[in-house]
Amino acid sequence: MRIATTPAMLRQELAGPRQRLVLVPTMGALHDGHLALVQRAREAAGPAGWVAVSIFVNPIQFDRPGDLANYPQPLTEDLEKCRAAGVDLVFCPDQTAMYLPDRSITVTESLLSRQLCGATRPGHFDGVCTVVIKLFNLFQADAAVFGEKDVQQLAIIRRMVRDLDLPVDIIAHPTIREHDGLAMSSRNVRLLPEHRADAPRIHRALEATRSLLRCGERNAAPFLAAARKHLEDSPFLRIDYLEMVDAETLEPIGRIQRPAVMATAVFYGEVRLIDHATLLP
Ligand code: PAF
Numbered sequence: 001m002r003i004a005t006t007p008a009m010l011r012q013e014l015a016g017p018r019q020r021l022v023l024v025p026t027m028g029a030l031h032d033g034h035l036a037l038v039q040r041a042r043e044a045a046g047p048a049g050w051v052a053v054s055i056f057v058n059p060i061q062f063d064r065p066g067d068l069a070n071y072p073q074p075l076t077e078d079l080e081k082c083r084a085a086g087v088d089l090v091f092c093p094d095q096t097a098m099y100l101p102d103r104s105i106t107v108t109e110s111l112l113s114r115q116l117c118g119a120t121r122p123g124h125f126d127g128v129c130t131v132v133i134k135l136f137n138l139f140q141a142d143a144a145v146f147g148e149k150d151v152q153q154l155a156i157i158r159r160m161v162r163d164l165d166l167p168v169d170i171i172a173h174p175t176i177r178e179h180d181g182l183a184m185s186s187r188n189v190r191l192l193p194e195h196r197a198d199a200p201r202i203h204r205a206l207e208a209t210r211s212l213l214r215c216g217e218r219n220a221a222p223f224l225a226a227a228r229k230h231l232e233d234s235p236f237l238r239i240d241y242l243e244m245v246d247a248e249t250l251e252p253i254g255r256i257q258r259p260a261v262m263a264t265a266v267f268y269g270e271v272r273l274i275d276h277a278t279l280l281p
Contacts, residue, residue: 004089020046024054187272
């Protein structure tokens with residue numbers, strides 16, 4: 001497995017003729033969810049193609065300094081996991097390699113980031129778009145794999161690819177869950193034991209509302225009320241947001257007439273977790 005820690009090293013690794021290249025952008029602290037993305041990348045690259053993983057905790061997408069400071073960064077273990085998963089190339093730069101001190105250009109998304117996480121995390125998606133376009137430029141990958149768990153991030157990256165004519169295919173991979181339903185996240189390891197035991201309720205709260213759909217309910221309000229009640233039964237969590245939005249535009253909706261997404265973000269102490277359910281009318 002090749003490892004590059006600067007853009008110059010990466011360019012060197014990518015010089016010369018090469019096969020199809022599929023990128024999995026990550027912030028490290030790799031878990032089975034990431035490894036599923038790597039496996040998907042291998043399918044898309046083919047046995048002779050290259051699977052690349054970037055590991056970079058992108059400072060400009062963090063809105064809370066404590067979240068950045070506490071973000072797990074087990075690089076040695078991550079590299080071992082990549083090697084075992086058959087990754088061909090890892091790019092793991094430090095901050096100075098990615099951002100010059102007088103950096104002054106940022107990608108701005110001004111529509112899809114108004115709702116959900118974007119509403120409570122100002123600047124977050126501009127930071128995501130900026131680093132993702134840098135990674136796309138550096139790798140010149142044919143395709144990149146993103147998890148559906150970050151449903152808003154996925155929609156915004158697809159929009160950026162469309163609006164800026166970026167020559168990369170976006171491949172979405174379904175959310176990978178722990179055995180008890182909690183969506184896998186690098187932040188899960190920071191949960192206190194009692195919070196970890198409580199956290200599967202997030203998925204249950206969203207999924208339980210499907211029975212309303214089966215009974216013919218289409219108004220968003222009863223879905224949101226039922227999920228809110230389930231979440232608020234927890235003695236530990238605080239709801240950041242709980243919303244029903246259109247699956248494509250991410251605009252809030254009052255009725256489910258097209259594919260919809262009920263999405264939530266909750267805090268357990270300082271740890272913020274997100275999850276969503278896609279509801280089809
Ligand atoms: O989803 C993530 O891990 C990050 O937001 C990403 C896409 C790697 C950009 O830093």
